[in-house]
Amino acid sequence: MDWDKLRIFHAVADAGSLTHAGEHLHLSQSAVSRQIRALETSLNTTLFHRHARGLILTEQGELLFDATSAMVKRLDAAAARIRDSEEEVFGELRVTTTTGFGSLWLVPRLPALYKKYPDLKIDLMLEERVLDLPMREADVAIRMKEPSQADLIRKRLMAVHMRLYATQQYLDEYGTPVTRADMRSHRLICQNATSFQVMAGLRMVQALMAEDMPSLLTVNNYFGVLQGVLNHLGIGVLPHYVAHDVPGLVRVLPDVDSGEVPVYLAYPEELRQSKRIAAFRDFVMEEIATYRRNAQISAGASE
Secondary structure, X not given: OOHHHHHHHHHHHHHOOHHHHHHHHOOOHHHHHHHHHHHHHHHOOOOEEEEOOEEEEOHHHHHHHHHHHHHHHHHHHHHHHHHHOOXXXXXXXXXXXXXXXXXXXXXXXXXXXXXXXXXXXXEEEEOOOOOOOOOOOOOEEEEOOOOOOOOEEEEEEEEEOEEEEEEHHHHHHHOOOOOHHHHHHOEEEEEOOOOOOOHHHHHHHHHHHOOOOOEXXXXXXXHHHHHHHHOOOOEEEEEOOHHHHOOOEEEEOOOOOOOOEEEEEEEEHHHOOOHXXXXXXXXXXXXXXXXXXXHHHHHHHHO
């Protein structure tokens, strides 16, 4: 059925008069009458009894008025929620990022986001594949390189460095390497050189493997690498932010560093006004600012 005709029918049924409905809808009485007749013809029924005091709904008209009343209530509720959303954040937000960053940095910080926005529903997609944001495979992405698509809004968040870490227990048992050549006496834990990872991390892994490591543990994501390190299996290649969040990690060979890996947050231009994305973006930026302050405090305390 034509919604315009239903809208006019509802106004007439509510007002009980073609004239009053026309005034409300800013339509002439004849235009309103034509739309009602057309609706009755399409439904092959009579919707109103006409008499000198106005219009009275027929039984069929009552059924249709019940349906349009329910529709109007739902539309009014939706409009109210849209207006409220200028101040409130709710609904589903699909976020994609890498397994390592998502599991090691983002997820541990989500309780603060949910505490602030309890009605937010996050669908977190952790995978190395770059999802297509303009095609709405996700709403917002955190990526380890600058997005190349022109129709995305992007914000540089931070720079990540891949470095070497071990536990003190491991170093006490097997010794602390002083040079790269000393790594030949240790087990390296890293992502496999054939698995997807940032280019800077891959180059670092390839350079370390050139030292002819006798023992390796390769995992296809940094979460697995971290678990290997925490279980004292060897020296792992990990993003530097892990050291600030996971107690007990000791940096090994401070001169070994991947260099900067930029981290970007991106979302489609069409979602510029989304309150959910704005809330998530601001939350991530606040958490990064807090992380930086804590890192500076830790660095100052260790000097």
